[in-house]
Amino acid sequence: MTNPGNCAVCGVAASQKCGGCRNVVYCGKEHQIIHWKKGHKAECKCYEIATNDILGRHLRATRDIKKGEIFLREKPFIYGPKVASAPTCLGCHRSLPNPVPPQKNFYKCSRCSWPLCGPQCENSAHHIDECELMSARKFKAKIDFDPTKEGTGKKESAYCVILPLRCILLRNKNPEAFARFAQLEDHLNERMNTPLYRILSANLLTFIKTIMGFSEWSDDEVLRVAARLDTNTFEVRQAAAGQKLRAIYTNAAMISHDCVSNARHTFDDQMQILFIAKQKIAKGEIIATSYTQPLKSTLMRRQHLSQAKCFECTCARCKDPEELGTFAGAILCSRCKVGKIISTDPLDNGALWKCQLCPHEIPAKQINWGNGAMLKEIESLNKMSPRAFEEFLHRYRDTLHEKNTHVLQVKYALTQLYGNAPGFKMHEMNDAAVKRKVELCQELLEVAEILDGGWSIFRGNLLLDLQEALVVQAKREFESGLLTKANVQEKLTEAMELLKEAVEIMKLEPDMQEALAERTQQLAKELELD
Numbered sequence: 013m014t015n016p017g018n019c020a021v022c023g024v025a026a027s028q029k030c031g032g033c034r035n036v037v038y039c040g041k042e043h044q045i046i047h048w049k050k051g052h053k054a055e056c057k058c059y060e061i062a063t064n065d066i067l068g069r070h071l072r073a074t075r076d077i078k079k080g081e082i083f084l085r086e087k088p089f090i091y092g093p094k095v096a097s098a099p100t101c102l103g104c105h106r107s108l109p110n111p112v113p114p115q116k117n118f119y120k121c122s123r124c125s126w127p128l129c130g131p132q133c134e135n136s137a138h139h140i141d142e143c144e145l146m147s148a149r150k151f152k153a154k155i156d157f158d159p160t161k162e163g164t165g166k167k168e169s170a171y172c173v174i175l176p177l178r179c180i181l182l183r184n185k186n187p188e189a190f191a192r193f194a195q196l197e198d199h200l201n202e203r204m205n206t207p208l209y210r211i212l213s214a215n216l217l218t219f220i221k222t223i224m225g226f227s228e229w230s231d232d233e234v235l236r237v238a239a240r241l242d243t244n245t246f247e248v249r250q251a252a253a254g255q256k257l258r259a260i261y262t263n264a265a266m267i268s269h270d271c272v273s274n275a276r277h278t279f280d281d282q283m284q285i286l287f288i289a290k291q292k293i294a295k296g297e298i299i300a301t302s303y304t305q306p307l308k309s310t311l312m313r314r315q316h317l318s319q320a321k322c323f324e325c326t327c328a329r330c331k332d333p334e335e336l337g338t339f340a341g342a343i344l345c346s347r348c349k350v351g352k353i354i355s356t357d358p359l360d361n362g363a364l365w366k367c368q369l370c371p372h373e374i375p376a377k378q379i380n381w382g383n384g385a386m387l388k389e390i391e392s393l394n395k396m397s398p399r400a401f402e403e404f405l406h407r408y409r410d411t412l413h414e415k416n417t418h419v420l421q422v423k424y425a426l427t428q429l430y431g432n433a434p435g436f437k438m439h440e441m442n443d444a445a446v447k448r449k450v451e452l453c454q455e456l457l458e459v460a461e462i463l464d465g466g467w468s469i470f471r472g473n474l475l476l477d478l479q480e481a482l483v484v485q486a487k488r489e490f491e492s493g494l495l496t497k498a499n500v501q502e503k504l505t506e507a508m509e510l511l512k513e514a515v516e517i518m519k520l521e522p523d524m525q526e527a528l529a530e531r532t533q534q535l536a537k538e539l540e541l542d
C-alpha cells in the first residue's frame with residue numbers, strides 16, 4: 013500500500029489528487045494514466061457499500077460529493093421488457109409501431125414468432141440465445157396486432173417471462189455474472205403471499221421448467237430470479253429511441269431509499285445509469301434515492317414501498333405525523349372546522365387518524381378509501397382544462413389541507429396546464445392566469461425544498477415554468493406602463509438566473525436538451541432587445 017502523501021505509482025512525495033475518489037495522489041498526469049490502466053479504474057469510487065440492520069447493504073459517501081456531481085455511472089448488467097409491456101422488439105427493444113397497410117400484423121421472428129422490428133433484429137445479441145432455445149423447444153409466441161385495441165396502449169403480460177429467461181440463460185453462459193446477480197436481494201418470502209406472485213408462479217414456472225425445459229431448476233430458484241428483478245430493476249425510458257424497459261445495474265441496485273433523497277438518477281443514450289447528487293453529500297453520509305414519489309402522502313408512499321419493494325420505510329419524513337411541516341397527508345376536521353386530522357402513528361398504516369384540536373377520529377381504512385376516491389377523481393379530470401383542476405381545488409377547499417397530497421398534485425398539474433393547455437398558451441393567457449401560474453410555481457418551490465430538496469427534477473420543472481411566466485408578466489407590465497425599462501431588465505435578468513439553475517439541474521435529462529437551448533436563446537435575445 014502506498015503512503016497517502018506519495019505518488020501511487022513511483023512513491024515520490026506528491027499532491028495531485030485523483031479527481032474521482034480523492035483517495036490517491038500522483039506526481040503527474042503520466043503516472044495517473046498508468047495507475048488508471050493498472051486497475052485504479054475499477055476501484056476509483058467516491059462511495060463504498062456499507063451495511064446496517066435497517067437498510068441492509070447501502071451506499072455511503074467516502075468523500076464529499078458536490079451538488080450536481082455525477083458520482084456513479086454504470087452500464088446495464090441485463091435488460092429486457094417490463095412485466096407487462098406494449099408490443100416491443102426483443103432485438104432492439106423499441107416499442108413496435110402499428111403495422112402499415114397492407115401489412116396487418118407485426119413482423120414476426122421467423123424462428124420463435126415474437127414480434128420484432130424486422131429481419132435485422134432476428135440475430136440481435138439480446139435475442140439470439142432465447143430465440144434458439146424457444147425454437148428448439150417449438151415454442152411460438154402469440155402476440156398479434158389488434159386493430160380494435162389500437163391507441164389504447166394495450167400491454168401484453170406474455171412479456172413477463174422474457175427477462176427472467178435471459179437471467180436463467182446467464183447461469184450457463186456466464187456463471188460468474190449470474191453469481192453477481194444472485195447476490196441481489198429478492199424478498200421472495202414476502203412476495204409469495206401476493207396475488208401477483210400466485211399468478212406469476214403458475215405462468216413463469218410452467219414456461220421456464222416445462223416449456224423451456226429447465227426442469228433441473230427448483231421452483232424456488234426460478235421465482236427468486238423474478239423476485240430479484242422486481243426488487244432491483246430500474247425502469248428505463250428512452251423517449252428518443254422509443255424504449256420503455258427494465259434493467260439491472262448491480263452497483264446502482266445497492267442504493268437505498270429515503271423519502272427525502274439526496275440523489276437522483278437519469279439515463280444516457282447508451283442506457284448507462286447516471287446518479288447525480290441533488291445536494292452536497294458529506295463524506296460518511298448515506299447516499300439515498302427515492303423509490304417513490306415525493307408528492308405522495310406517507311400512507312400512500314409506505315403502502316407503495318411495502319408492496320413493490322417489501323419494506324416498511326422509517327425515514328424522518330415517514331416518522332413525522334406532520335410530514336416535515338407540510339401536512340401532505342392531512343385533511344381538515346369536519347367537526348371543529350379548524351383542526352387538522354393526521355395519523356396518530358404514521359409508522360403503523362392501520363393506526364387511527366385524529367384531529368389535532370378536537371376529539372374527532374377517523375379509521376385508517378376510511379382515509380385510505382378517501383385517498384383512492386380522490387385519485388380516481390383526479391384521474392377523471394379533463395387533462396386539457398385548467399378550469400377542471402381549479403374546480404377540484406375549490407370543491408375540496410374545506411376538506412383537504414392546502415398542502416394535502418391531492419392538492420399538491422393538482423397544483424403541480426396546473427403549473428403545467430397554464431402555458432400549455434389549449435386556449436391557455438402563454439400568449440393566450442390573461443394577466444390573472446399568468447399571475448396564478450407564478451404563484452403556484454412559487455408555492456410549490458417551497459414544498460419542493462422540503463420534500464424533494466436540492467436539484468430535483470421537480471424543482472427544475474418548476475423553475476422552467478416560473479421563469480417563463482415571469483418573462484411574460486414583466487413584458488406585459490412594461491407595456492402597460494407599470495414597470496420602467498430598468499425594472500423589466502431587472503426582472504428578465506432574474507428570470508435568466510432561474511433559467512440558468514434549471515439548465516444546471518436538467519442538462520443531463522436527454523429529452524430536455526432542445527427545449528433548454530431554445531429557452532435560453534429566446535430569453536437571451538429578449539434581454540438583448542431590451
Ligand SMILES: C[S@@+](CC[C@H](N)C(=O)[O-])C[C@H]1O[C@@H](n2cnc3c(N)ncnc32)[C@H](O)[C@@H]1O
Nearest residue numbers: 066067068069197243244265266268269321323
Ligand atoms: C434495490 S435494493 C437495495 C439494496 C439492498 N439493501 C441489498 O442489501 O441488496 C432494495 C431493498 O433494500 C432495502 N431498503 C432500501 N431502502 C430501505 C429503507 N429506507 N428502509 C428499509 N429497507 C430499505 C429493502 O429491503 C429493499 O427492498
